[in-house]
Each structure stands twice: as structure tokens, then as C-alpha cells.
């Protein structure tokens with residue numbers, strides 16, 4: 001199946017002060033296939049100059065304020081400008097359904113300039129507040145217009161499930177309405193309607209030149225579309241993976257997994273999926289993704305606050321939750337039947353193997369060799385829970401030091417004896433610890449409070465000590481710098497992040513993960529964020 005030909009359209013606002021040549025050139029160089037000339041308040045001469053000079057085919061839009069535009073023209077003035085634009089024969093003219101309905105004479109005036117071999121008419125409809133309940137009927141009305149070549153709807157979704165609806169509409173477009181459909185959901189919850197546009201064969205989509213130049217909320221940049229989300233490589237059968245969280249915009253998983261797909265030539269794309277904390281929203285979105293025809297959903301990474309929801313979801317849908325994930329009570333990885341060797345929905349936890357592999361790699365041993373070690377785990381929250389479960393499973397002796405002793409106690413009670421020994425201790429006793437391995441599972445030292453450190457400078461570490469910080473921003477925390485000064489072996493939190501991503505990647509794709517690429521991408525992104 002060949003790659004899709006969805007055209008990436010970059011909006012350029014034509015105002016009395018726009019440097020038209022420079023703006024058009026910049027848009028073309030960004031990788032855009034089409035340039036949308038937003039002529040809301042453009043002087044007529046500037047609009048015509050832009051149509052004439054554009055190095056790419058253009059879409060001319062004169063957007064009314066009641067559909068999210070900025071035009072302060074009257075209906076008649078906008079209609080006159082649209083007819084003037086049509087006479088100059090741009091590749092596309094975008095006119096709102098409501099404008100065409102309110103001004104029937106405009107349809108007649110545009111008729112000589114639109115149609116086969118002439119300007120293509122995009123009929124559009126926008127709702128910046130909600131998903132209209134009569135979306136399909138609106139598309140019916142658009143399709144009934146004589147000169148409509150492309151039907152476009154854009155709205156604000158309530159959840160990611162509404163964005164899945166847009167992909168279904170685009171997918172059904174030609175067969176249901178006889179015309180291609182561009183259905184877009186706005187805002188972060190709507191992002192997949194843009195990021196997966198090529199896979200779902202949308203005729204065109206919109207992307208911003210840069211983060212400050214969005215013409216609708218949630219619009220990714222052209223660079224992100226092409227480089228991160230592999231827009232040019234997407235095909236109908238491209239596999240989809242993603243990360244669920246709230247918030248999820250900061251997640252580095254899309255950077256890492258998409259780079260992995262590119263490196264290993266795996267035909268997949270990995271997208272962010274912001275889902276609010278409730279189980280109802282979680283299950284509705286995952287159901288929508290899993291049942292959408294041709295989605296080819298293979299795997300989901302799950303982060304805060306949904307790891308318990310993911311476990312419940314897999315159980316309620318009749319899937320298998322792997323033993324240790326069930327003991328931990330948290331699933332951070334869902335593998336869908338399309339990716340699973342036994343064609344089963346599966347829930348697992350990749351945090352503990354990620355952490356244990358990071359440790360084992362640094363110590364040049366196998367996970368099983370951790371059995372003879374004494375480990376100090378500082379903290380008793382979610383990260384500590386996964387790590388303690390893993391350490392106990394592989395037979396290590398673990399001492400949990402925590403600010404709230406009772407939390408350390410209940411965590412120790414849960415995992416003591418499965419198989420290793422797990423005991424709680426008071427945080428004040430940490431300096432007396434005689435453990436070989438120390439793991440920070442508190443947020444102490446994390447950006448922006450980088451001065452934080454769970455141990456005093458006098459801590460008794462030597463060359464044989466291994467010091468692991470789950471915090472990965474900054475890369476070298478005060479905890480790790482102190483360990484370096486004392487000659488200990490240090491393990492940065494990035495290694496755990498990479499380790500858990502490796503496990504997920506292999507389960508989603510069935511291929512070995514490109515570990516060094518993961519590491520490089522992660523460090524590059526963290527450096528870029530620190531610099532900005």
C-alpha cells in the first residue's frame with residue numbers, strides 16, 4: 001500500500017503589514033504542500049498578490065468571526081472578496097456552509113470559477129465549543145451543494161473519543177458522501193485527528209509554521225507532523241500506539257517511540273492521548289480507539305493518573321493482567337490483540353523491568369544476580385512500589401526508607417517474602433544503612449527544585465556502592481553528583497525511562513528496540529527543554 005497523499009496546509013495571515021514574499025517563502029520551505037491565505041482582513045490587492053506569488057498552491061479563506069475568524073467585513077464584502085479571489089483561480093477556496101446558506105447568490109457568482117479543472121470549493125463548518133450533535137446531517141447539507149468538492153468540519157471535542165469520530169468520518173467520506181471529507185477536532189484532545197490524517201486518507205490537513213502561528217487550537221507544527229509523527233510515511237495499514245496521561249503534553253514517549261519506528265523501519269506512529277482522570281473517560285476513549293475500523297491499534301503506554309484504570313480496563317474487557325502488574329496494582333502498558341502473540345488483550349508493567357534492567361546494565365550483571373544484594377529504596381509511592389515489587393520478585397533484600405513511616409510499612413508488608421525480604425525503616429536511619437544499592441524514588445532533586453537531595457553530604461558511600469535516581473530531569477541530580485564525587489557507580493533516571501520504553505517497544509512491535517537511539521533522543525529532548 002503506497003504512502004498517503006494528504007496535503008499539509010500551512011496558514012499565512014495576509015494583513016496590510018504582511019511581508020507577502022517572505023511569509024510565503026517561509027511557509028513553502030517549512031515543507032507545506034499547500035498554503036492557506038487567511039484573507040480575513042486582507043486588502044484585495046494583497047490577497048491577489050499572494051495568490052499570484054505563492055510558490056505552492058493556495059487555499060483562500062475569508063473567515064467570518066462567527067466561525068472563529070477575524071474578518072470585520074460585512075457578509076456582502078466577504079462575498080465580493082471571495083468572488084474576486086475565485087476569478088484569480090486559486091487551487092482552493094474555503095467558504096463556510098453558513099455563508100453559502102445565507103448568501104444563495106454567492107453560489108451563482110462562484111459557479112463559473114469552480115468545478116473540474118478550476119478552483120476546488122471547500123465547504124466548511126466550525127464549532128469552537130463542542131462537537132455538534134448533527135455532524136452527519138451537516139455533512140449531508142454540504143454534500144448537497146452543487147460545487148462542493150471537499151467537505152470540512154472542525155469542532156472542539158469533549159474527549160479523544162470525539163477525535164476518533166473525525167477519523168471515522170474522514171475514512172467514510174467518499175463512500176458515504178461521494179466527496180472527500182476533512183474532519184478535524186481542535187485542542188489537545190483533538191490532536192490525533194491531525195496527526196493521523198494521512199493514515200485515514202484526509203485530502204488535506206492543517207499545521208502551523210511554529211507553535212506561535214496556530215490558526216486553530218491544538219494545531220501541531222509542520223516540523224512535528226513530518227519529523228516526529230512520520231506524516232509522509234503513514235499508510236492505511238500503519239500501526240498506531242500512544243501514551244495516555246493527564247496531562248500528557250510533556251511526555252517524551254512520542255519522541256522516543258517514533259524515533260524507534262523510524263530507525264527500525266517499523267510501519268507505526270505513536271501519538272499523545274490526553275484523557276482526564278475518570279475511569280469512564282479512560283474506558284470510553286480506549287474502546288473508541290480499539291474498535292475504530294482500520295485503526296490497527298497495537299499498544300498504549302499509560303502514565304499518571306491512569307495506571308489503576310488500565311488494570312481495571314484490561315480485566316473488564318476479559319484480557320490478561322500479568323502477575324507482577326497485578327501484584328503492583330498498576331498497568332502502564334496495554335498490548336492489543338493485533339500485537340500479541342496469543343491475540344490477547346494484555347496488561348503489564350514495564351516500570352519494574354525498566355528499573356531493574358537499568359541497574360543490572362550498570363552493574364554488568366543479570367536481573368537474577370540482584371538476589372544477593374541489599375537495596376535501600378527511598379520513598380514509598382508509585383515508582384517505589386514497582387521497583388520494590390521487582391526487587392522482591394528477583395530475591396533482593398530491600399529496606400524501604402520513607403518520610404511517612406506507615407507508608408513504608410504497608411509497602412513492605414505487601415511484598416515481604418515475595419520472594420526477597422522487604423523491611424521498612426525510618427528516613428532518619430538512612431545514613432546508617434549498609435546497603436550496596438541506593439535508589440531515590442522521591443521527587444527530591446527534580447527540576448525546578450534541583451537543590452533537593454534525600455541524603456546528607458556525609459553519606460557513607462564508596463566505590464562499591466551503586467546509586468540510582470529515578471528522577472531524570474536534570475540528568476545528573478544532586479544525589480547522583482554526590483555519588484560521583486564518592487566514586488560510586490551512578491545510574492541516571494533516564495536509564496529507567498529508556499528501559500521501560502524498550503520493554504513496551506518490544507511488546508508493541510515484536511522487534512528489538514534501538515536502545516541507543518532511545519537514549520540519544522531522550523537526552524537531546526531533555527537538553528533542548530533545559531535550554532529553552
Ligand code: NAP
Pocket residue numbers: 351379380381382383384402403404407441442443444446470471472493494496497498500
Ligand atoms: P509518588 O507516588 O507521589 O511518591 C512520592 C514518594 O516520595 C512518597 O513516598 C513521598 O513520601 C516521598 N516524598 C515526596 N516528597 C518528599 C520530600 N520532600 N521528602 C521526603 N520524601 C518525599 O511519586 P512517584 O510516582 O513514586 O514518583 C517519584 C519519582 O519517581 C518522581 O520524581 C518521578 O519523576 C520518578 N519516576 C521516574 C520514572 C523513570 O522512568 N525514570 C518513572 C516513574 C517515576 P510520603 O509517603 O511521606 O508522602
